[in-house]
Amino acid sequence: MPPLHILPGATLFPNPLLRHPSKTLIPKPRPPSALLQWNRKPELSGTTPRVTVITSGKGGVGKTTTTANIGLSLARFGFSVVAIDADVGLRNLDLLLGLENRVNYTVIEVLNGDCRLDQALVRDKRWSNFELLCISKPRSKLPLGFGGKALTWLVDALKARPGGSPDFILIDCPAGIDAGFITAITPANEAVLITTPDITSLRDADRVTGLLECDGIRDIKMVVNRVRTDMIKGEDMMSVLDVQEMLGLPLLGVIPEDSEVIRSTNRGYPLVLNKPPTLAGLAFEQAAWRLVEQDSMQAVVVEEQPKRGFFSFFGGINLQYCLWLWKCFCCNACP
Amino acid sequence: MASVWTLQFRSLSLRPCSFSSGTSNNSIITTRNRIVIRNGISKWRSRTQQLKHDSINSISKFYHQLVNSVTIPSFLLNRSGGNNFPIWVCVALVVLVGALRVVSRKKERPGSVADLVRRGQLKSDRRGISRPLKYEDPFNNPFVKVGKSNSTVEMCGKVYRLAPVTLTEEQQATHQRRRSRAYQWKRPTIFLREGDSVPPDVDPDTVRWIPANHPFATTATDLDEDLAQNNVYQKHGVPFRIQAEHEALQKKLEALQNDQKLNKLVIDPINAKEFERPFNSQARLNEQAESTVNNQEQKINKLVIDPISAKEFERPFNSHARLNDQAEKSSVNNQVSDSDSPNIDSDPNHFESKSSEDPTL
Numbered sequence: 103m104p105p106l107h108i109l110p111g112a113t114l115f116p117n118p119l120l121r122h123p124s125k126t127l128i129p130k131p132r133p134p135s136a137l138l139q140w141n142r143k144p145e146l147s148g149t150t151p152r153v154t155v156i157t158s159g160k161g162g163v164g165k166t167t168t169t170a171n172i173g174l175s176l177a178r179f180g181f182s183v184v185a186i187d188a189d190v191g192l193r194n195l196d197l198l199l200g201l202e203n204r205v206n207y208t209v210i211e212v213l214n215g216d217c218r219l220d221q222a223l224v225r226d227k228r229w230s231n232f233e234l235l236c237i238s239k240p241r242s243k244l245p246l247g248f249g250g251k252a253l254t255w256l257v258d259a260l261k262a263r264p265g266g267s268p269d270f271i272l273i274d275c276p277a278g279i280d281a282g283f284i285t286a287i288t289p290a291n292e293a294v295l296i297t298t299p300d301i302t303s304l305r306d307a308d309r310v311t312g313l314l315e316c317d318g319i320r321d322i323k324m325v326v327n328r329v330r331t332d333m334i335k336g337e338d339m340m341s342v343l344d345v346q347e348m349l350g351l352p353l354l355g356v357i358p359e360d361s362e363v364i365r366s367t368n369r370g371y372p373l374v375l376n377k378p379p380t381l382a383g384l385a386f387e388q389a390a391w392r393l394v395e396q397d398s399m400q401a402v403v404v405e406e407q408p409k410r411g412f413f414s415f416f417g418g419i420n421l422q423y424c425l426w427l428w429k430c431f432c433c434n435a436c437p
Numbered sequence: 438m439a440s441v442w443t444l445q446f447r448s449l450s451l452r453p454c455s456f457s458s459g460t461s462n463n464s465i466i467t468t469r470n471r472i473v474i475r476n477g478i479s480k481w482r483s484r485t486q487q488l489k490h491d492s493i494n495s496i497s498k499f500y501h502q503l504v505n506s507v508t509i510p511s512f513l514l515n516r517s518g519g520n521n522f523p524i525w526v527c528v529a530l531v532v533l534v535g536a537l538r539v540v541s542r543k544k545e546r547p548g549s550v551a552d553l554v555r556r557g558q559l560k561s562d563r564r565g566i567s568r569p570l571k572y573e574d575p576f577n578n579p580f581v582k583v584g585k586s587n588s589t590v591e592m593c594g595k596v597y598r599l600a601p602v603t604l605t606e607e608q609q610a611t612h613q614r615r616r617s618r619a620y621q622w623k624r625p626t627i628f629l630r631e632g633d634s635v636p637p638d639v640d641p642d643t644v645r646w647i648p649a650n651h652p653f654a655t656t657a658t659d660l661d662e663d664l665a666q667n668n669v670y671q672k673h674g675v676p677f678r679i680q681a682e683h684e685a686l687q688k689k690l691e692a693l694q695n696d697q698k699l700n701k702l703v704i705d706p707i708n709a710k711e712f713e714r715p716f717n718s719q720a721r722l723n724e725q726a727e728s729t730v731n732n733q734e735q736k737i738n739k740l741v742i743d744p745i746s747a748k749e750f751e752r753p754f755n756s757h758a759r760l761n762d763q764a765e766k767s768s769v770n771n772q773v774s775d776s777d778s779p780n781i782d783s784d785p786n787h788f789e790s791k792s793s794e795d796p797t798l
């Protein structure tokens with residue numbers, strides 16, 4: 103097995119699997135002092151504010167969950183973040199963040215002149231450098247053809263804020279590729295594509311990637327959500343590498359299926375704030391780290407390794423067989 | 438006890454088979470059954486009595502044994518000796534602890550967020566008062582450990598095998614080319630509702646047709662685009678709409694003040710006298726009002742003749758001037774009602790314009 107690195111900033115050892123290491127997606131070399139250092143922080147690369155749209159095409163793959171978790175992870179890393187819920191009719195980001203009772207003003211009110219932009223931004227009390235901005239209230243309507251322009255104005259206004267420009271502006275894109283999608287991608291410089299390892303999601307993801315590329319967004323990274331290693335092992339689910347082969351996009355993160363996601367959604371308390379951290383929460387944090395450093399995954403989790411216990415020297419003999427052997431030793435019936 | 442009771446009930450055998458089998462000699466069977474039930478009840482009663490006696494005896498025995506077994510401390514027995522020091526120490530300690538608890542509770546204000554959290558009525562982690570999590574490296578912490586050979590990673594107690602990512606830049610470029618061939622797309626710049634006609638100078642490829650029931654497809658935008666942009670860029674001060682509404686309300690209020698009835702109430706000296714109070718200051722005010730009304734009547738007579746002096750009716754800023762204005766208008770209204778002159782609208786600006794524009798006046 104060749105040595106692999108999942109740590110960002112780690113240089114790859116000469117890999118026999120990769121004949122041309124120069125052509126692989128090798129990240130920029132960084133000083134080794136940052137490696138394996140407790141409480142180190144990610145190095146922000148690119149020009150700020152980084153306007154990132156989180157999109158998928160298909161609904162229900164985890165766009166909003168990813169926005170909430172990556173947004174709060176970035177805030178935990180010390181970056182100022184504004185998350186914009188660009189879903190006009192069906193906003194949910196406020197629920198996931200537990201801020202639903204604090205959304206009084208939205209972008210609609212800002213456009214109408216009922217409030218200023220700074221009044222419409224909802225600051226999270228847990229991490230004060232995280233702010234939420236909702237496009238509209240449920241059941242309200244956005245004026246026709248205003249969406250894209252309005253988002254561009256918003257991003258410009260956020261850049262010119264007296265308190266300073268935010269480091270990240272995350273735009274939670276609605277499902278589909280109609281007007282909501284066009285609105286959401288208008289001000290974005292980069293995109294995070296969320297997909298699940300199933301064919302319906304993959305087809306939509308491929309189409310959305312094509313539209314993003316047509317629109318001039320070239321920096322697209324992929325997050326594969328709801329991965330189950332047990333199903334991959336049983337060949338009931340596509341592996342992450344299969345997904346990557348089909349879409350041809352660099353990987354930002356792989357999020358395992360976790361029941362804690364539903365619990366955290368219902369609680370309005372994102373996974374990344376859980377104590378102790380869950381598997382999916384850790385994966386979201388790692389994805390956020392890579393987003394900051396504009397890095398991508400160099401190795402992916404394939405399957406769970408069988409545990410090596412006391413009876414491992416038997417070479418895969420299961421516990422029942424061991425018990426049967428033990429009974430045989432103890433039994434006096436046999437001669 | 439429960440087992441005893443169950444035993445008692447089990448001993449009451451009612452012989453259910455006899456109920457089902459008897460068909461011919463019903464009366465004999467029923468009398469037999471009654472006898473059996475009576476015997477059972479009497480037996481049950483005697484046994485309960487016995488059980489009661491037994492339990493009372495056992496409890497009294499247990500009590501005697503308990504009393505005999507417990508050894509009372511010597512200082513409690515030797516009360517006459519007067520060595521009660523340990524008792525008093527204990528009492529003092531209890532009082533001290535109680536006082537400390539009361540003092541510590543007083544420090545936390547009742548009803549404060551901290552108090553509510555302590556009482557379990559609020560969740561600390563939902564209210565922003567919890568301590569922030571200590572920053573942790575998601576790649577190297579007690580929950581994530583990369584194996585020595587970098588081929589495995591341990592996450593949350595489970596060891597996973599790792600595989601290298603084999604995507605090359607060439608492959609990535611190939612996929613991009615494929616997509617660019619497959620998806621020819623131009624970003625729509627114009628959104629039109631289904632049924633609308635395409636404007637002549639617009640590329641039809643850039644038109645996005647929106648269904649009428651789509652959230653984007655509002656029928657009319659009463660908001661100017663430039664105005665909306667300015668609203669987004671506004672950093673300080675009162676928001677545009679709030680200010681506009683405030684001004685509109687102010688105008689409405691002024692219009693109300695200019696209303697005929699209101700003016701009559703304020704200005705009419707006969708009505709004012711009815712509400713007169715014995716206070717000197719009030720009397721003075723009334724006198725002033727009367728005098729101003731008389732003066733202004735004269736002025737208005739002039740005004741009616743001379744339309745140029747209508748400029749004097751422009752909206753004054755201080756309250757005193759406003760009073761004068763109202764007095765003038767009331768008198769004008771009175772005059773107007775007498776003569777056939779144009780109707781006065783509620784808008785003060787409208788009245789002014791009428792008065793200034795009408796050449797007959």
